[in-house]
Amino acid sequence: xxxxxxxxxxxxxxxxxxxxxxxxxxxxxxxxxxxxxxxxxxxxxxxxxxxxxxxxxxxxxxxxxxxxxxxxxxxxxxxxxxxxxxxxxxxxxxxxxxxxxxxxxxxxxxxxxxxxxxxxxxxxxxxxxxxxxxxxxxxxxxxxxxxxxxxxxxxxxxxxxxxxxxxxxxxxxxxxxxxxxxxxxxxxxxxxxxxxxxxxxxxxxxxxxxxxxxxxxxxxxxxxxxxxxxxxxxxxxx
Amino acid sequence: xxxxxxxxxxxxxxxxxxxxxxxxxxxxxxxxxxxxxxxxxxxxxxxxxxxxxxxxxxxxxxxxxxxxxxxxxxxxxxxxxxxxxxxxxxxxxxxxxxxxxxxxxxxxxxxxxxxxxxxxxxxxxxxxxxxxxxxxxxxxxxxxxxxxxxxxxxxxxxxxxxxxxxxxxxxxxxxxxxxxxxxxxxxxxxxxxxxxxxxxxxxxxxxxxxxxxxxxxxxxxxxxxxxxxxxxxxxxxx
Numbered sequence: 300x301x302x303x304x305x306x307x308x309x310x311x312x313x314x315x316x317x318x319x320x321x322x323x324x325x326x327x328x329x330x331x332x333x334x335x336x337x338x339x340x341x342x343x344x345x346x347x348x349x350x351x352x353x354x355x356x357x358x359x360x361x362x363x364x365x366x367x368x369x370x371x372x373x374x375x376x377x378x379x380x381x382x383x384x385x386x387x388x389x390x391x392x393x394x395x396x397x398x399x400x401x402x403x404x405x406x407x408x409x410x411x412x413x414x415x416x417x418x419x420x421x422x423x424x425x426x427x428x429x430x431x432x433x434x435x436x437x438x439x440x441x442x443x444x445x446x447x448x449x450x451x452x453x454x455x456x457x458x459x460x461x462x463x464x465x466x467x468x469x470x471x472x473x474x475x476x477x478x479x480x481x482x483x484x485x486x487x488x489x490x491x492x493x494x495x496x497x498x499x500x501x502x503x504x505x506x507x508x509x510x511x512x513x514x515x516x517x518x519x520x521x522x523x524x525x526x527x528x529x530x531x532x533x534x535x536x537x
Numbered sequence: 538x539x540x541x542x543x544x545x546x547x548x549x550x551x552x553x554x555x556x557x558x559x560x561x562x563x564x565x566x567x568x569x570x571x572x573x574x575x576x577x578x579x580x581x582x583x584x585x586x587x588x589x590x591x592x593x594x595x596x597x598x599x600x601x602x603x604x605x606x607x608x609x610x611x612x613x614x615x616x617x618x619x620x621x622x623x624x625x626x627x628x629x630x631x632x633x634x635x636x637x638x639x640x641x642x643x644x645x646x647x648x649x650x651x652x653x654x655x656x657x658x659x660x661x662x663x664x665x666x667x668x669x670x671x672x673x674x675x676x677x678x679x680x681x682x683x684x685x686x687x688x689x690x691x692x693x694x695x696x697x698x699x700x701x702x703x704x705x706x707x708x709x710x711x712x713x714x715x716x717x718x719x720x721x722x723x724x725x726x727x728x729x730x731x732x733x734x735x736x737x738x739x740x741x742x743x744x745x746x747x748x749x750x751x752x753x754x755x756x757x758x759x760x761x762x763x764x765x766x767x768x769x770x771x772x773x774x775x
Contacts, residue, residue, distance in 0.1 A: 317561075326554040327556075331578075337572065339568065340758055346770075492556075528625060
């Protein structure tokens with residue numbers, strides 16, 4: 300039975316199978332070893348995620364089975380400023396942390412063997428947000444700011460440390476590079492193919508730290524190179 | 538519980554989550570409606586596929602559950618010429634047809650409600666094969682020919698008609714276009730992003746004919762646009 304890696308998050312997860320996306324890259328990486336299961340919910344914050352998590356995960360695993368790993372990638376919507384055009388999605392910082400803790404607890408209860416990996420929200424390019432508004436935005440103020448995104452990323456890191464959960468700090472990682480605003484973010488928030496590549500590589504590294512890699516996970520069914528050249532069918536009788 | 542579309546085939550399936558791949562495109566298309574489950578086995582012909590099919594499908598569905606749809610995409614390896622450098626993969630034409638029938642029967646027995654879609658092998662660009670040999674090929678003859686691929690494609694169409702299974706004739710479809718050899722095939726056999734795009738579009742059309750589309754399948758959890766702006770949590774209580 301092929302093991303599973305579940306991706307749970309908002310639109311940055313929902314769209315991760317787009318061309319050049321980090322979900323496709325992960326599915327391609329594990330093409331003979333693990334199923335990558337997409338559970339991305341565009342626009343969702345952690346408050347709404349908590350309401351759907353049970354139904355969202357229904358049927359992913361048979362009774363007794365658990366995913367190998369699971370990414371939890373929320374915060375970009377929670378960090379929308381409450382008094383601006385996406386205020387509807389805003390969740391206060393302390394509630395965001397509490398919700399992350401509840402999501403972690405939920406998964407630890409139902410899938411104790413599953414390795415959870417938190418991902419911080421990405422940084423925000425405010426210029427990109429003003430040029431690509433999601434909602435009517437008559438003001439000249441972006442609905443998300445980088446300061447707010449960074450505060451939520453820090454809060455996510457704190458929850459990860461407190462709960463002893465591995466975390467990818469994509470917010471800081473991206474800002475190490477010049478022109479991170481346009482290189483990694485296509486509309487100030489969602490990832491370009493280059494940004495997706497970075498997240499994919501960080502995720503593969505993190506999974507490897509958790510002993511989940513192409514070296515440790517068995518391939519599903521004999522590889523072509525392992526099929527007996529003199530008697531192929533013998534390979535399949537094993 | 539989110540329904541599933543299973544992709545069963547050889548390397549053209551195994552690599553379908555590569556950048557621009559038809560599997561990624563399908564997963565992205567159904568990102569909120571269905572899970573795309575990859576079961577591609579590089580190098581495999583139908584003889585070997587029959588040996589592993591039961592194990593390959595193990596655990597995809599819970600007891601009582603069945604995939605929505607399943608693609609069966611074999612023949613490119615069966616069609617390797619028996620006396621050339623990939624002769625090891627060759628399966629005689631009549632056996633290929635018998636194996637396809639057995640694969641269809643297998644799925645009809647265990648998943649009677651699942652819509653099976655056959656895909657013919659793609660055409661072969663012999664020049665591309667000579668430039669990109671998989672095995673040592675000291676001769677100046679390609680290990681696969683377009684004549685052979687087309688014969689296996691025709692044989693696949695015949696089985697589809699006989700078994701009343703929908704089929705995508707990607708072999709003929711590609712050859713309708715000028716420069717199909719280089720536009721659609723990157724090494725004379727495997728698909729370019731343009732070739733993948735064609736297969737993705739044909740598959741979406743075929744699934745739509747079977748009443749499986751974004752219009753007929755429900756989205757998993759409320760869409761952002763359907764969340765009550767005045768009382769978001771009310772949406773999730775339904």
